Amino acid sequence: xxxxxxxxxxxxxxxxxxxxxxxxxxxxxxxxxxxxxxxxxxxxxxxxxxxxxxxxxxxxxxxxxxxxxxxxxxxxxxxxxxxxxxxxxxxxxxxxxxxxxxxxxxxxxxxxxxxxxxxxxxxxxxxxxxxxxxxxxxxxxxxxxxxxxxxxxxxxxxxxxxxxxxxxxxxxxxxxxxxxxxxxxxxxxxxxxxxxxxxxxxxxxxxxxxxxxxxxxxxxxxxxxxxxxxxxxxxxxxxxxxxxxxxxxxxxxxxxxxxxxxxxxxxxxxxxxxxxxxxxx
Amino acid sequence: xxxxxxxxxxxxxxxxxxxxxxxxxxxxxxxxxxxxxxxxxxxxxxxxxxxxxxxxxxxxxxxxxxxxxxxxxxxxxxxxxxxxxxxxxxxxxxxxxxxxxxxxxxxxxxxxxxxxxxxxxxxxxxxxxxxxxxxxxxxxxxx
Numbered sequence: 001x002x003x004x005x006x007x008x009x010x011x012x013x014x015x016x017x018x019x020x021x022x023x024x025x026x027x028x029x030x031x032x033x034x035x036x037x038x039x040x041x042x043x044x045x046x047x048x049x050x051x052x053x054x055x056x057x058x059x060x061x062x063x064x065x066x067x068x069x070x071x072x073x074x075x076x077x078x079x080x081x082x083x084x085x086x087x088x089x090x091x092x093x094x095x096x097x098x099x100x101x102x103x104x105x106x107x108x109x110x111x112x113x114x115x116x117x118x119x120x121x122x123x124x125x126x127x128x129x130x131x132x133x134x135x136x137x138x139x140x141x142x143x144x145x146x147x148x149x150x151x152x153x154x155x156x157x158x159x160x161x162x163x164x165x166x167x168x169x170x171x172x173x174x175x176x177x178x179x180x181x182x183x184x185x186x187x188x189x190x191x192x193x194x195x196x197x198x199x200x201x202x203x204x205x206x207x208x209x210x211x212x213x214x215x216x217x218x219x220x221x222x223x224x225x226x227x228x229x230x231x232x233x234x235x236x237x238x239x240x241x242x243x244x245x246x247x248x249x250x251x252x253x254x255x256x257x258x259x260x261x262x263x264x265x266x267x268x269x270x271x272x273x274x275x276x277x278x279x280x281x
Numbered sequence: 282x283x284x285x286x287x288x289x290x291x292x293x294x295x296x297x298x299x300x301x302x303x304x305x306x307x308x309x310x311x312x313x314x315x316x317x318x319x320x321x322x323x324x325x326x327x328x329x330x331x332x333x334x335x336x337x338x339x340x341x342x343x344x345x346x347x348x349x350x351x352x353x354x355x356x357x358x359x360x361x362x363x364x365x366x367x368x369x370x371x372x373x374x375x376x377x378x379x380x381x382x383x384x385x386x387x388x389x390x391x392x393x394x395x396x397x398x399x400x401x402x403x404x405x406x407x408x409x410x411x412x413x414x415x416x417x418x419x420x421x422x423x424x
């Protein structure tokens with residue numbers, strides 16, 4: 001599989017189709033993987049691909065805007081590419097997608113996913129690609145317990161939930177790694193860095209942490225493509241995907257919208273139906 | 282003697298319908314609880330979820346959003362977008378530990394002074410029954 005990725009990447013760089021290929025290389029620790037930006041055909045030799053390749057590489061596409069770029073895309077990275085295309089952040093002709101089939105779920109296994117045998121693994125094939133590497137396999141159907149983790153939180157009383165989140169957010173050190181790793185978090189100026197008005201205080205206090213995490217989640221309401229990178233990079237192990245998945249579930253139920261499945265469907269907040277009944281007002 | 286709980290409610294009213302509706306309630310000499318602090322916004326579509334969550338963080342017991350009836354928006358479609366946004370926000374607030382009942386969206390036209398007074402009265406009653414927000418976070422650290 002890696003030979004095929006390398007061959008394709010080399011070919012793209014050699015014939016000048018793209019000026020950069022984003023893939024993975026072995027991290028300096030020797031165990032993990034890190035993003036690798038190949039500008040020369042020889043750089044491609046460093047590429048690796050295995051189940052340590054967690055980073056959502058679509059995060060870097062906006063930074064290379066205007067340059068023709070190829071990206072090694074796992075299924076969830078490809079959803080992120082669709083998200084960026086849909087939101088007009090990148091141009092389709094500027095990006096060449098080397099889709100890689102992942103029979104196993106290559107996303108970082110959260111504690112919860114480990115316990116529940118990964119509730120959401122139906123994406124094995126990238127949803128958008130120019131070339132597909134690996135054998136196309138049947139997509140697993142979405143399992144019954146796709147949102148079992150969300151239901152678990154919902155089963156709690158309001159007071160228990162408040163306590164639960166309070167406990168989780170009290171650990172937050174506001175390093176904003178979740179934002180940096182997220183392909184959907186691309187505001188030039190994040191609300192948390194605005195000084196006037198100062199939406200979140202600078203101090204690390206539970207209520208400020210809660211505001212930050214809840215608002216960040218809501219900015220991704222129904223836009224989260226489920227790569228779980230925010231949760232993986234969180235140094236304090238806050239279960240951020242629980243927030244994102246709740247909103248993903250709501251968007252699905254209310255608007256039948258799943259972010260990043262294609263690049264054409266109008267985003268749920270950018271459109272409306274006049275006669276819809278959403279249980280408010 | 283225990284002091285009776287007076288809820289603090291923040292109301293974001295759209296300039297064109299609901300704010301005028303509140304005005305109508307006033308000029309019609311209708312009563313409604315003074316627990317609501319009204320903030321005038323250009324459109325219900327202007328109300329960023331951020332300012333709602335910020336209100337709760339700063340100690341609001343309830344937040345009311347009022348805008349033009351669907352179809353009557355001064356900007357034609359602002360309240361349709363708002364409706365979608367708040368429909369997503371309301372259950373999410375509950376999920377993060379803020380009772381669903383503390384957040385309400387109502388459509389109030391400029392002619393509906395009576396309706397505005399009823400909405401504020403019932404909302405205030407509802408929140409008075411719920412009691413103060415168990416906001417252990419936030420309150421003790423507010424300066």
